[in-house]
Amino acid sequence: MKVAGMIKQSLVDYPGKIAAVLFTRGCNFCCPFCHNGHLVVKPGKSGAQYLDWQEIMEWLEERKGFLDALVISGGEPCLNPELPKALRQIKELGYKTKLDTNGSRTGVLARLIEESLLDYVALDIKGVMEYKKYQEACGRRLSTEDFLNVKGSIYLLQNSHIELEFRTTVVPALHTAEDILAIARYLEGAARFSLQQFKPGHTLNPDYNNIKPYSREELQDMAQECRRYVREVKVLNT
Template sequence: MKFAGLLKQSLTDYPGKIAAVLFSRGCNLRCPFCHNAHLLVRPGRNDAAAGEIEDLELLAFLQERRGFLDAVVFSGGEPTINPELPEVIRRVKDAGYLVKLDTNGHNPLMLTKLLADNLLDYVAMDIKAPLDYKKYLEASGRLSPKDFFNVRAAINLLQTTAIEVEFRTTVIPLWHSPEDIAAIARYIEGARLYCLQQFNPRTTFDSGLSSVKPYSKEELMEMARLCRPYVDSVRIRNV
């Protein structure tokens, strides 16, 4: 499996751990607010992309960093569109590392396999909008009915697992009212952690969002207050 990039050290992507972050290329969605737009499209089979990292290079790097790094985060793009992902994660686990997966939840079958095989220690799932098909489609850029069904299935799956799970939403005034955020919290009622992420208009797939003013810290704090009756913990990020 090829990866589009590697962040060799992060103190923020795996809470409480020192982690390397791997970025896979390709995604089934086209969220207008995506801040990794350069990772949305995979190169063709015969195309070489500058800076790509092979899984063997990754494993060599991890062997060198044993005792310094605690974990590896698989991010993207959307990692679960790659059928080779479970085998790569297995090798990383065999090397002694914790594994965190960042996902949009469109592939609950792979997620089920990874959990059943004890290959994940932490999952962060993005919830794009309230769990209404029309609203979710608007926030996702494109979304098949099957993908929408899979998102809900992934949420239900993650609500039953014993590993660490966070749900998170990037909050954008165009798509998210305080009532919308509260509706998401109600849908994931009983979740251990829900993170509200500040929108950054400077790094988006849709350049037209550059003029959109993000919510203030105070407004996000009020949204967090609305969520707290439904989830154990609410955090605000990037403010």
């Protein structure tokens, strides 16, 4: 699989596990607050550098017993046709696997779950489940099919056996406290919902670098309200 970057050890990307993180390149969304702009460009873009997959596999073989898990993030990993094969190889080494996704490829997710290739999925919810608002949060690169797929992925994951976390990056220009509560209401019954603090600086849309984030207290208040619908609500990176 084409891997654009790697974190060799992380204590925060897979809850309770020591994990390495692989980043794929290419995304069908263009979220204005995204910090991974270098990973949003198309995989075939000339000049793009990739790590050697065989070397990654050999490195993972040597780390068995030190690392617990492998996280695949992006970009949007489900756009990569080699993802299932890569996950099979990682599973054969005995690692737990986690996928970070925007949820727009329900069919890919369904096949990965059916093959028992995923232990944990973190699905980004970009905004309120209304097409126009969602499109704005995705930088207007969102088809109706992608939007319906996000809804389908939420349903699929909520009815699966794997560990699951929903996450929203809370951006004052895109989300009010009422919007965040509406997302929690949509996710009613989910085990986990994380509110990620928006950080200006290096955003895909440079205008977003001038937006002042919500305070920690404001995010904690939103989280408290969301607990009416979701059991565990965390505020991240404050």
